[in-house]
Amino acid sequence: MSEQGLQTTTGDRGILLRPTRASLQRFGRQAALVAVIVLVGLFLVGMGHRVGYGAADYLQLLVDGLQIGAVYALVALGFVVVYRVTGVINFAQGAFVMLGPMLTITLFGSLSGSPVFRLVVSALGAVLFVAAVGMAIHRLTLHPARKASALTRIIITVGVYISVQGIALIAWGPRPYVLPAFTTLQMVDRLVEVGSIIIQAQTFWIWGVAVAMLVLLALFFERTVVGKAMRACAVNRIAAQLMGIRVDRMATLAFGLAAVLGAVAGIVLSPATRPTYDMGLELGLKGFVAAIMGGLVSFPGAVVGGIALGILESLWGGVTLAGFKDLFAFLMLILSLLFWPQGILAGKGEGGS
Amino acid sequence: MRKGSPDTWAFAGAVGVVLLLGWLELRRPGGVSIARISGGLLTIDLLIRAGIFTIILVGLNLLMGYAGQVSLGQAAFYGMGAYFSAILTVKAAVLGISPAVARAWWWPWFVMGGAAVLVGVFSFLIGWVILRLRGHYLAMATLGLGIMVYIVLRENLGIPQLNLTGGFDGIVDIPRLHLGAFALWPESRYYFLVWAVALATIVLGLNVVHSPVGRALRAIHGSEAAAESVGIVVPLLKAQIFALSASLASLAGSLYAHFQAAVVPDTFGFVPSLELVVMSAIGGMASIWGAPLGVLAVLLIQELLRTHVLGLIPAVTAEMEPVIFGALLVLIMMFWPGGLVSSRRRRPVWGER
Numbered sequence: 001m002s003e004q005g006l007q008t009t010t011g012d013r014g015i016l017l018r019p020t021r022a023s024l025q026r027f028g029r030q031a032a033l034v035a036v037i038v039l040v041g042l043f044l045v046g047m048g049h050r051v052g053y054g055a056a057d058y059l060q061l062l063v064d065g066l067q068i069g070a071v072y073a074l075v076a077l078g079f080v081v082v083y084r085v086t087g088v089i090n091f092a093q094g095a096f097v098m099l100g101p102m103l104t105i106t107l108f109g110s111l112s113g114s115p116v117f118r119l120v121v122s123a124l125g126a127v128l129f130v131a132a133v134g135m136a137i138h139r140l141t142l143h144p145a146r147k148a149s150a151l152t153r154i155i156i157t158v159g160v161y162i163s164v165q166g167i168a169l170i171a172w173g174p175r176p177y178v179l180p181a182f183t184t185l186q187m188v189d190r191l192v193e194v195g196s197i198i199i200q201a202q203t204f205w206i207w208g209v210a211v212a213m214l215v216l217l218a219l220f221f222e223r224t225v226v227g228k229a230m231r232a233c234a235v236n237r238i239a240a241q242l243m244g245i246r247v248d249r250m251a252t253l254a255f256g257l258a259a260v261l262g263a264v265a266g267i268v269l270s271p272a273t274r275p276t277y278d279m280g281l282e283l284g285l286k287g288f289v290a291a292i293m294g295g296l297v298s299f300p301g302a303v304v305g306g307i308a309l310g311i312l313e314s315l316w317g318g319v320t321l322a323g324f325k326d327l328f329a330f331l332m333l334i335l336s337l338l339f340w341p342q343g344i345l346a347g348k349g350e351g352g353s
Numbered sequence: 354m355r356k357g358s359p360d361t362w363a364f365a366g367a368v369g370v371v372l373l374l375g376w377l378e379l380r381r382p383g384g385v386s387i388a389r390i391s392g393g394l395l396t397i398d399l400l401i402r403a404g405i406f407t408i409i410l411v412g413l414n415l416l417m418g419y420a421g422q423v424s425l426g427q428a429a430f431y432g433m434g435a436y437f438s439a440i441l442t443v444k445a446a447v448l449g450i451s452p453a454v455a456r457a458w459w460w461p462w463f464v465m466g467g468a469a470v471l472v473g474v475f476s477f478l479i480g481w482v483i484l485r486l487r488g489h490y491l492a493m494a495t496l497g498l499g500i501m502v503y504i505v506l507r508e509n510l511g512i513p514q515l516n517l518t519g520g521f522d523g524i525v526d527i528p529r530l531h532l533g534a535f536a537l538w539p540e541s542r543y544y545f546l547v548w549a550v551a552l553a554t555i556v557l558g559l560n561v562v563h564s565p566v567g568r569a570l571r572a573i574h575g576s577e578a579a580a581e582s583v584g585i586v587v588p589l590l591k592a593q594i595f596a597l598s599a600s601l602a603s604l605a606g607s608l609y610a611h612f613q614a615a616v617v618p619d620t621f622g623f624v625p626s627l628e629l630v631v632m633s634a635i636g637g638m639a640s641i642w643g644a645p646l647g648v649l650a651v652l653l654i655q656e657l658l659r660t661h662v663l664g665l666i667p668a669v670t671a672e673m674e675p676v677i678f679g680a681l682l683v684l685i686m687m688f689w690p691g692g693l694v695s696s697r698r699r700r701p702v703w704g705e706r
Contacts, residue, residue, distance in 0.1 A: 145687045151423055152690045154492075155634050156683050158627055163679030170672050281623070285500070292493055323508035326500070333497035337490050338482060 032339050040312070047319035056196040061318040062311055067203045067272065069310020070210040074265035075287025076294060076302035077217065078258035083296055084234035085254035087150055091157045092137060093262050094284020095164035098277065099130045100263030101270035102168060105177045115185040127263045133164075134259025138252045146248070161280070168277040176274035179267070189271060202272045209268045213261065214303065220257075221299075230254060234297075262287075282326070286313075289333045295343020304345055360559050363642060367555070371548045374400060378541045394656055397540045401612055403648045404547035408605040410633055410644035411551075411558040412598030417630075418638030419567060420594045421574035422484065423492035426499020427629045430472050430599040432621025434606025436506055437468035439524040439616045440517050447515060458531040465607040469600045476599035480592035491595070499626045507618040523617035530611050547608055551645070554601060558641040561597075570594060631682055637692030646693045654681065 048058065075097055082090040107122030141156050148156075181189035183201035190201040221227040232240040233250045241247050266275070266283070273279070290309045294301025309332060317325035336344070377387050378397050388396045409431055416422050441448070441464040445455035454460055483494045505511065506518050518524065529538040530546065537546050561567050572580040573587055581587050610616050628651070636647020658674050685692075 141683050141687060145690070148686070148690045151417075152634070152686050154423075155630060156686045158630075159679045159682030159686065161679070162627075162682065163676050166672065166675030166677075166679060170676070285496075285623075288493075289497070321508060321511065321513075324504065324511065327504045330497035330500045330504075334483075334494050334501075337494050337497075341490065 029339055036335060036339065044315050044319055051319065053319070057318070058315070059195075060197050061314045063197055063199055063203070065311035065314030066307065067200075067206055067310070068269075068314065069307040070206050071265045071269045071283070071306075072286050072290040072310050073303045073306025074210055074213060074261050075283055076290035076306045077213075077299060078261040078265075079288055079291035080294070080296065080299055080302045081254050081261070082258045083291070085230055086142065086153075086251045088142065088153045088157065089288070089296075090255070090258060091154065091284065091288075092160040092164065093258060093287060094280030094282075095161050095168075096130050096134060096259040096262030096280070097266040097283045097287070098168060098275070098280030099133060099164070100126055100266035101179055101275040101279075102172055102177065102277070103129055104267050104270070105179050105275070106172075108179065115180065119180065119182070119185065123267050126267065127260055130259045130263035131256045134255040134262075135252050138255035142255075143248060143252065146251075161284070165278060165280060172277050174277060176276045177270075178274060179270040181271040182268075200272055202268075206268045206272070209264060213264060217261075217299070226250075226253065286329050289329045289336075292333055293336045293344055295341075295345065298343050298345055301343040301345040305343070308344070360563075360642075364552070364555065364559070367645070368552060371552065375541065375545050375548070378544065393660060394653065397544055399652055399656060401540060401544050401547050403645070403652055404544070404551040405605045405609050405612065406629070406632060406648040406652070407551040407645045408554045408608070409598075409602045409629060410636065410648055411554045411641055412601035413629055413633050414636075414638055414641060414644050415558060415561060415570070416594050416598040417633055418640065418643070419562065419570040419574060420591055422591055422595065423630070424495040424595075424598065424626075425492050425623075425630065426495035426497070426502070426626050427598070427602050428621045428623075428626040429495075429499040429502035430476060430602035431606040431609070431625075431629075432502060432506055432616075432618070433472050433475075434465075434468045434603030435610040435616045435621065436518060436524075436606075437471070437603070438464050438607040438610040439527050442528055443524050443526060444517055447517065458533055461528065461530055461607075461611060465604065468607055469603045472603035473596040473600035477592050477596035480595035481588065484591040484595065485588045491591075496623070496626075500623050503618055503622045506621065518618070521618065523615060525615040527610050527614045527616070529614070543612055547612070550604070550608065555641055555644070558644070562641060566590070633692075634690075635682075635685055635692055637694035640692070640694040643692050643694040650693060654678070 075093060078093045078096065079090060082088060082093070103126035104119075104122045107125050108118050111118040111122060137160055141160055142153055145153055145156055178187055180186055181200075181202050182205045183190050192199045192201055192204075219227075221231055229240065229245045230250050230253065232243065232245055233247050237247055240250075262284075265287075266279070269283075286309065287306070290306035291302050293305030293309060294303070309329060312332065313325065313328045316328040374387055374395075377385070377390075386397075387400070388394075409427060413424060413427055416424055438461060441450070442455065442461050445460075446452065479494075479498065480491070483491055507521060509516055509518050509520050513520075529536060530543070531537065537543050561570075569580065569585045569590055572583065572585060573591065577587050606621075609620075632647040632651045633643070634647070635650050636645070637643030655674070655678065658677055
């Protein structure tokens with residue numbers, strides 16, 4: 001319990017520390033959180049015991065969870081960037097996640113040269129193109145409607161998503177595609193065995209790229225003028241405008257940044273899965289859940305939310321019926337709204353600003 | 354409704370249109386049907402679906418347009434109603450309900466009513482907890498709830514040995530409705546049932562809007578703090594309206610199940626929930642009359658795209674439909690955010706301007 005929750009009152013018997021209503025609520029919430037974690041843990045262990053899981057099986061699930069969790073974290077960061085600067089929950093985020101790998105695969109197939117060169121150029125080209133798409137979407141749809149209510153603007157992003165996915169269906173068809181693994185540059189990835197755990201080589205790429213993106217993002221927001229201006233917009237739009245910051249441009253840039261994050265997430269993940277025109281719906285929604293778990297305004301929260309969601313979902317998926325794997329994320333969504341609406345890192349860092 | 358108010362005239366007009374169209378379909382004077390007059394655009398099938406959606410939309414408009422709470426999972430309640438009706442009529446034997454009861458003409462009606470009540474209670478409990486949080490929390494929670502319900506329906510409620518929901522394939526051979534020995538089928542008869550319920554729902558909606566409850570709802574929309582300060586129990590009222598809208602969606606779901614005679618989980622997933630929001634937005638959220646108009650507009654746009662526009666342009670396939678639909682949604686939200694029936698134009702709500 002933090003000090004703010006305790007009210008100091010001076011009475012006859014000297015200074016009393018009396019719990020306030022807020023601190024009791026916070027205590028209740030923390031107790032509920034602990035109860036939920038214990039219950040989920042017991043459930044996982046119990047279900048795992050039933051199917052005969054050992055420590056190695058749990059470790060394998062943990063690693064798988066960390067792999068997808070890193071992707072969720074990147075997608076979630078995209079939601080946070082846009083939400084903080086524009087106040088809109090951008091449901092078109094999933095479209096960026098899908099466009100990234102699809103464009104990379106198309107470019108990869110049309111280029112000639114060594115596979116490394118083709119992969120690097122096509123991935124970079126795709127990321128830049130998706131960034132342009134993201135900024136164009138903002139300029140063409142949300143910027144003209146900037147005076148509309150938040151709900152109207154959210155519905156606009158839904159419409160954009162439906163359109164983009166429809167275009168993708170026409171362009172690429174319903175079949176799944178394949179992007180070569182970054183290590184082997186072939187369809188089959190190398191498998192790294194650590195003890196009894198098997199890790200795809202691509203998993204290390206996912207982790208590496210995710211960490212690199214986090215570092216770049218932190219540098220961008222801490223060290224560059226544009227990054228600082230964007231943070232200013234998030235803190236107080238009007239004050240930022242008075243300081244001479246072009247808030248509308250920052251919003252467009254936020255969309256570009258979110259598009260880059262989404263596209264990169266999709267591209268690094270795709271060798272480990274098989275991208276399709278509708279992959280953005282699931283990844284977009286899971287990224288959204290991760291962002292909500294982190295409180296929707298906090299960058300560290302989004303990262304922790306993404307990783308936590310990935311790990312928990314993987315453990316859950318390992319011990320329950322296969323079809324129920326996707327249930328978990330949305331259960332998590334409701335639980336986190338109820339128990340920690342400010343995010344799992346509430347009160348730490350610049351979160352609620 | 355007050356005597357002589359615009360709503361009364363509009364209602365009389367609506368009843369007239371419904372009766373005229375129904376009479377045309379029932380009699381087919383000289384072989385002339387609705388479908389022939391409208392060039393294949395308006396079919397009895399489309400009109401029945403419009404009636405079913407109108408029932409959901411009245412509830413959704415009360416929730417979104419008046420109480421200002423977004424539901425991105427309304428199709429879940431629609432699906433719960435449909436599946437209640439389907440399971441308890443088709444799979445009654447599995448659940449140990451005696452065939453004499455399950456085959457009685459009143460049983461489906463009893464199930465329909467029971468489902469609406471149960472779904473109402475269920476959503477009230479959820480709403481009571483979640484609606485204490487402000488902002489767009491309900492939207493996010495309903496998004497999660499909607500997808501969870503979809504997964505549970507798809508995965509046989511988690512008990513595959515009973516096969517109650519039929520998984521991906523759903524349930525077929527749902528019986529038609531009877532009143533005693535009088536069958537409410539073919540479609541021309543069912544049409545009257547659906548629209549009688551839809552018109553009754555519209556009356557209910559209009560009465561809610563023009564009652565103290567409606568004014569309280571608008572007060573909540575304007576400012577929750579102000580509403581609370583004049584004695585409105587905000588979480589209770591919001592939960593009540595949420596429950597009402599869920600009950601109406603459940604009722605519509607039951608009517609849908611007996612109309613289509615088959616239910617599949619995909620009808621009640623995330624995308625259908627979005628479509629309901631789209632219908633609401635296009636019709637005008639803050640208006641009861643927006644409900645039937647939004648439904649008809651969306652169904653007609655879809656039908657037009659499918660039968661007329663796409664056939665005229667060569668090289669454009671049916672896959673263009675979502676692209677155009679999404680683009681239309683964006684354009685309408687950008688340039689016509691109030692929808693077809695905008696209450697703002699008629700009477701500015703106090704405190705909104």
